Amino acid sequence: MLCHLPDRREQELLYSVVARCGRYLQAPEAGPFMRELLGRRWAIAGVGLPGHLATLVRDQPDHARDAAVDRLIDDATLFPFHTAFMPIEVRSQVREAMRGDVCGIYTKLGLATFKVRPPERLRFCPDCLDAMKADFGDAWWRRDHQLPGVLVCSVHGTVLRISDVDPGDGNRHSFVAASRLVCRPDADVAIGSVFYEDMVRLVELARLATALLDAPSAAMDHADRGEAYRTRLSDAGLMRSARKVDHPALFDAFLARWGGVPDLIPGLDLGDDRERSWLAAIVRTGRRGAHPLHHLMLSAMLDGVGGGRVDRPFGAGPWPCRNPAADHHGSEVIDDVVIRRDRGTLYGDFACACGYLYTVARQPDGTVGEPRFRRFGQLLAPALRSAIERGGTLRGTARALGLDPKTLMREAAIAGVTVPWNAKPSGAVTPAKGIVAETAKTTRVRRRVRPKRNWFSIDTRLARSARQAAQVVVAELPPVRVTFAEVERRIAKRDWVSKRRMKLPRTVEVLRNVVEETDGFRRRRLKWQVAEAVRTGDLRACEVLRAAGLPMSWLPTVRGAIASLRDRARMAA
Structure with missing residues (x-):
């Protein structure tokens, strides 16, 4: 059947070639034409990745059929675009499927999961359509216009227009050729107004996508x-x-x-x-x-940006090791740098295989700071022991190792090395995992033994003092509430009795008995405040309530106390 198809034109889809063939033959119905073409009456007219291509070349000699199918796949379908970045095994499986049944091919390529969807209706370029009519007197569907995500023509830079042909809506079993009837001049555009700079980028993207059709990249996992x-x-x-x-x-x-x-x-x-x-x-x-x-x-x-950026944070590397205790000190042996970002500042962590780690900061203005020590590594302990055996001083040893004295003391403690110096280390000291600190032999100092206390006598004395203190508190004016804490503060230090409850049972019992309830204290304070109000001559209930520090719920009680006082005064008169 392939010998009956018209010659393919520039970037023409196989779908378009078959559609022009049907138009030239004036096929009256899709069913007989599809049976003659593909041997099946209701075969699907695929656009981008058609199937049963081996049937199209059944009239070719046996030795030429495979090559003929490969030419159709590579030159007249969207196979090169969809498989451009797929592994070789996927390409082979898709190519083999297109020879026969393409069921599952979209899942194999992952097309069903991509958010960039293929166009629902075929698209065309008005300028290309005019050129086709002028040069050939006929139009065709270009495959570079049907690429997913391509919105402009790669030849003219014109925004593509959407035709009336929807291969999946009532036209699944028929091939519709391009013509002025379906490619109307007033057809909708694929994209609305766009800034000039973005239009230039869209044209460039369209040309990059079109280039994949003719020269796909090498297969790679x-x-x-x-x-x-x-x-x-x-x-x-x-x-x-x-x-x-x-x-x-x-x-x-x-x-x-x-x-x-x-x-x-x-x-x-x-x-x-x-x-x-x-x-x-x-x-x-x-x-x-x-x-x-x-x-x-x-x-x-x-x-x-393939040439490398000028503002590479810390250079191309490798970078030197700054470990003074290592034989390779100063040599460029660090191949990797870990970059951190904090509030616009870049920090590069340079870790050597010897365990030494230092950090370099790069400010937002491009200024690179001096290296700062972070970790010494496993070479510190031998270097410290050697310096101690030679009788080195703290400052001299720290200077030789590139550290300040307090940092050296901290690193020595982390490494578990006992040093003869008494300087205070800087920062928190946490010994490294698996490191057992060396301990120096020290003379044990015997602590002074305190005499035992007679807690029975102390308890008896404090209980008596608690009763007396409670009476003193009750007698104070303005009234003070008798509480456990108030009495405890008067006979001992704060919380001293509370912390020794088991040793002072009598005192605790007395304190519990003398503690004044809230309501009892409020009545005692109200009585005193009413007496003060009589002395000042202001017996307004609200004022007495406020001066006594009582809640509003006590207002009736206050009024009752004032009324009772007035009754007693009246009877006395």
């Missing part, structure tokens, strides 16, 4: 591709360490390269949580595939 990305990120200065990506710098570089394009194409937006975006995922792990546009945009961004 996802893990190998992820490792390749991290290598390129390291060359561009976008890695904090050998394994950690500098995500803020990566996003800044990406947005500087692509501007507002991610927000214009559905499925490419980075979202509010950038750590969960597709850009972070594609460079974080290599265990899964990503949409071809994701790879294209990331690669294009890395191509722009």
